[in-house]
Amino acid sequence: MELLNQIKDAxxxxxxxxxxxxxxxxxxxAEYILLNGAECEPLLRVDQQLMELFPEEIIRGLEAAGRYIEAGKAIIGIKGKHKRxxxxxxxxxxxxGLANYMEVMELRDIYPAGDEQVLVHELxxxxxxxxxxxxxxxCVVINSETALNIYRAMAGEPVTETYLTIAGDIPQPMTLKVPVGVPIREVIRQCGVENLDDYAVIDGGPMMGRVMNSVDGYVTKKSKGYVLLKKDHFLIRKKTVTIPQARIVxxxxxxxxRMCTDLCPRYLLGHHIEPHKMMRALSYNLEDVSELKIAQLCCECNACELYSCQANxxxxxxxxxxxxxxxxxxxRYQPTQIEFKPREARxxxxxxxxxxxxxxxxxxFDKPAPVTKLEFRPECISISLSQHIGAPAVPVVAVGQQVNAGQLIGKIPDNSLGAAVHASFSGTVTEVSDNSIVIKVGSYV
Structure with missing residues (x-):
């Protein structure tokens, strides 16, 4: 089977x-295929450990993707501090025997080194x-876990698991392999925090992740980490400010x-994003915002809000x-130039x-979060049909149907951008909706 179909089916x-x-x-x-192993979000520890645990598989997955797009060079970008x-x-x-095709390039320990536009320039x-x-x-950029999944897809294995880090103000930071659809509460419980009343949980990294309104959701393919902090921590207070509150302040x-602009990663690459001008516009209550189209160039890395602004x-x-x-x-913003050069002060x-x-x-809290082997045994799993950019997957199973781990349960809609979804456990389908498929795991049936 052609690689693209293997990736699609997986x-x-x-x-x-x-x-x-x-x-x-x-x-x-493309000329280049780039592996994004920067993992610049503080506290998250997935990519660096996957490259140590599965180096050959990730290399092979990257090579296969690179050969498929006819890239002349494959480059692995990883921060230089990860010497081993x-x-x-x-x-x-x-x-x-890939030394003539693939190389490892060391990245500086900066934020956001993992922003794909910063990564492209650095490499x-x-x-x-x-x-x-x-x-x-x-250039085409893929993540290290994506390369690992490509390798596994070549052996016919669909994506039914994800690797994520649990970190923050907790007794035991760790990185886990978690089946898709497992309740988030069951994952968080592994880190040694039994009572979440005093905690807030960030879904993703501390910089770009959002504070969850509830931890009653389920792990998806793109879950990368959960950061637990006390509710009175600076970061939680900052991230829970509403847009109306932020506007007034x-x-x-x-x-x-203009520190927000002068340290903006995209501005430093030569783009015309200027956050200080957006701040200035607040004073005028503009109804016509057509002159503020540069706001659409913001990648929402949060460097301006959490680092640059001295007035908080x-x-x-x-x-x-x-x-x-x-x-x-x-x-929509319409670019007026094609070629850019970094600003001299970058x-x-x-x-x-x-x-x-x-x-x-x-x-x-900046500590190791070693890969820890745990076996999850949930009673039920809930697999989202919208774990990806694009149209939701279309269910191909019905209530009462028995499914096996790895079985296709949601397909890509015809003529749409999307991704297939698969069961991560064997069991019985108990609910099918437009948003998710619930499976009662076999041992509990």
Whole structure:
């Protein structure tokens, strides 16, 4: 079977958190295929450990994807501080006879090194144009877990599990392999916190993750981590400010120092995103927001809001506000240039990870989270049909039907962008809706 069909049938999506269907990403040809192993979100420890545990599988998956898109070069991007993993990858690349095709490049320990546009520039010196994708400059980017899933798809294994880190103010940080559909509460319970009354949980990394309203949900393919912090922690208080609250505070206190712009990763790549101008616009209550289209260039990395702003204001949230207003009016940013060059000050304005971690109050929680083998035995699982960018999967099973682990339960709608979903446990289907499929696990039937 052709690789693209194997990837499509396996339901592979971007495992770094975005969830873009991988088969759609590999339909075009490119000069480079890049492996994003930066994992720049503080406290998360998935990619670095997967590359150490499964170096050959990840290398083979990356190679297969690269050969398929006819890339002339494959590059693995990993932070230089991971010396042991780098040595292991280089040794396996040489042993597999791929030294002429694939190389490991060391990334600086900066945030957001894992932003794919920052990654492209760090590895190739090319700059993705505004409002565009890496393919525009001859690059395709995949995550290390995605490469591992590609390797497994070549052996006929669908994606039924994800790797994620549990970290934060907890007794035992750890990284786990978790079946898709397991209740989040069962995952969190493994870290030694029994009572969540005093805690808030961030779904994803501390910078870009959101504070969950409830932990009664279920793990999806793109779940990458849960960060537990006390409700009075600075980061939780900051992230739970509403857009109306952020608007009032920012309008009142912004002194136009422009630090949010001067340290913005996309601005430093030469893009025209300028958060301080969005902050300035708050003072005018503009009905016509057509002149604020640059807000759409914000990648929402939160560097401005959680690091750059010395007044503790909310530039990212204000950008999101104007993004919403622009969307409501059907206005889209139209780039006026194709080629960009980094701003001269970029090399002096990169954000060191350790300084960022200190700024957001996580230094005492910046600990190893070793891969820990646990066996989950949930009574029921709930598998979302919308774990990815694109249209929800269409159920292909019915209530009362027996399914086996790995069986297809949701297919891609015809002529749509999407991803297939599979059962992660054997059992009996008890509920089918437009949003999810609930399975009572076999041993509880």
């Amino acid at each position: 339901g592979i999506i971007g495992a770094g958190g975005a969830g873009f269907p991988t088969h759609a990403k590999l339909t075009a040809k 993993v780098i040595a292991l990858l280089k040794e396996r690349i040489a042993a597999l 190739t010196k090319r700059i993705v144009p505004e409002a565009s994708i890496p393919l525009k400059v001859g 920012s309008r009142t206190a912004c002194e136009q120092c 204001l909310h530039p990212k949230t204000v950008n999101v506000l104007y993004k919403q207003k622009l969307a409501e009016q059907g206005i 090399e002096y304005r990169l954000i060191p990870s350790k300084r960022l971690i200190a700024k957001i109050g996580l230094t005492s």
